[in-house]
Amino acid sequence: MAFSFGGPGSSMLQSYHSNENQRKKRKHFDKDALGSNEGQGKTEFNLPEASPQVLRDIRAKMKKQRQKFLLRTCAFGVLFLIFVVVLLNYLG
Secondary structure (H helix, E strand, C coil): CCCCCCHHHHHHHHHHHHHHHHHHHCCCCCCCCCCCCCCCCCCCCCCCCCCHHHHHHHHHHHHHHHHHHHHHHHHHHHHHHHHHHHHHHHHC
């Protein structure tokens, strides 16, 4: 593929082809973002044993948090819709 661009165009094409050649040589997914192969095995967690009562308490707490989040989200959505309707009536 030969284009006859002058100046910036030719350097752009040269960079493009150089980057393309480097991509072909690169091995993907062999290393993590820091450049090491560490962490490819199974991660083990040493968690304490939880009694059924503790699990019930955690479950109840999470349920309350979800309900609070849902309520806040719905309230924000309703307020936003009211704002949009008022704005459209004002502009229209």
